[in-house]
Amino acid sequence: MAYTNNIMYIRYQLLAKLVKMWKNDELLEKIDGLPIELHPRKQKPKGRCCVYKERAVTKYKTMAMMGFDMEDEKDENEPLSSYAQKMLDRNGLRPNKSILSVMDEACSSCVKINYEVSNLCRGCAAQSCYNNCPKNAISYDHDGKAVIDHDTCISCGKCHQVCPYHAIVYIPVPCEEACPVKAISKDEYGVEHIDPEKCIYCGKCMNACPFGAIFDACCVFDVLKEIKKKEKKVVAMVAPSILAQFKQPIEKVLGAFKAIGFDDVLEVAYGAEETIRNEAAEFKERMEEGAPFMTTSCCSAYVELVNKHIPDMKPYVSTTGSPMYYIAEYARKKYPDGINVFIAPCASKRAEGNKNPNVDFVWTFREVEAVLEGLDIKIDDCEDFLPEEHAGHDAHGFAKTGGVFTAVKNMVGDQTMQGTIIANLDKKSIGQLRAYAKTGKCPTKMIEVMACPGGCISGPCACNEGMQAIRQFDAELKKKEGQ
Secondary structure (H helix, E strand, C coil): CCCCCHHHHHHHHHHHHHHHHHHCCCHHHHHHHHHHHHCCCCCCCCCCCCHHHHHHHHHHHHHHHCCCCHHHCCCCCCCHHHHHHHHHHCCCCCCCCCCEEECCCCCCCCCCCCEEECCCCCCCCCCHHHHHCCCCCEEECCCCCEEECCCCCCCCCHHHHHCCCCCEEECCCHHHHHCCCCCEEECCCCCEEECCCCCCCCCHHHHHCCCCCEEECCCHHHHHHHHHHCCCCEEEEECHHHHHCCCCCHHHHHHHHHHHCCCEEEEHHHHHHHHHHHHHHHHHHHHHCCCCCEECCCCHHHHHHHHHHCHHHHHHECCCCCHHHHHHHHHHHHCCCCEEEEEECCCHHHHHHHCCCCCCEEEEHHHHHHHHHHCCCCHHHCCCCCCCCCCCHHHHHHHCCCHHHHHHHHHHCCCCCCEEEECCCCHHHHHHHHHHHHHCCCCCCEEEECCCCCCHHHCCCCCCCHHHHHHHHHHHHHCCCCC
């Protein structure tokens, strides 16, 4: 288990606690007391102004875990048990929720202006900050030290650039800093707002927020209810990056999904086999027609980026479906009346799943880990399980940087083929993609694009990271050699 920060650990420990209550049929009975249990009266608040603020934030986090967001609250006095009852009574496979949303109670501690004068200011005669400010927002106090009028300041940063003592410091808003497409900004109340017209659902803001104010849509209990009813087959479609998430062998990990209650488990790598075949054929056809290059299309955050921010790139993006598309299509044919649950490392797959009629729900790896804990399922104790549908080494390799390009190259049969690998969507790499789209020129004939550094194995909703994830993935992938 690995988390990028303590916020993520707290969040999924809360989900595990809720799942345990649900398992024991204690949810309605105990949920109202949960904020007080977690934050007793004499407890010193951690990062909040008071214990009552902690309780309020916990309430909204709990609502989010049950599939609600701030817009669902019409009465602040409505207890959590009321929301729990609504969740238990809820029917329909697709709660129409935003993919990412901000909990305004938790979003209250970041600066509104990005620049502040520190005590390093010497009140120098040069007054470079004053002379370069375009809005006359800088003045001097009785000691001759610079002061910024935040009502006038536009955060242009000129004073920061010219101060000879580096006395003016830049204070970032972490979520805004992390967003590569400027989709998140403060509203009139100083609360961050995510613009769905700009957001590509990369999830970077979610992990960047130090107060855990940004949530992705959660449908954990919707799936658990369907499993418990046993009226329809519930199928887990597990992304290739599952190989990197847990310390146990993949047979044990897939067995854990069976222990949760899924009727069948399909490896999305089986769908990746179809992606490889179709994308290789499409690449050959495009090159024969004289296309300058082609980009991959399996990263849904990248597809959102192109559609919303780089329309000039659309002609170069492969039209081949993602592995999710093909495995969901297969699952629907295998179980026509079944419920298909995609298991993903990222929030962007929720957006892709919402658009696919063959995908009913999307869980993340972190949610899976919380469910296993809440249901008291130990992976080591689970029976081994391997799907009857087998996928080869290259298909499983989709999860890691370079894996998609390598698979297509091998299918094309040209080992001299070169590719441009972009394995992190940030401002620099997006600028690079814009240049390729605008000029129609690229150093290579194929571009593989992944939103996350290292590929899907380090997605924002993964529960393993860094070298530990890479080692785990490489060890499991090695077992697939020759397949």
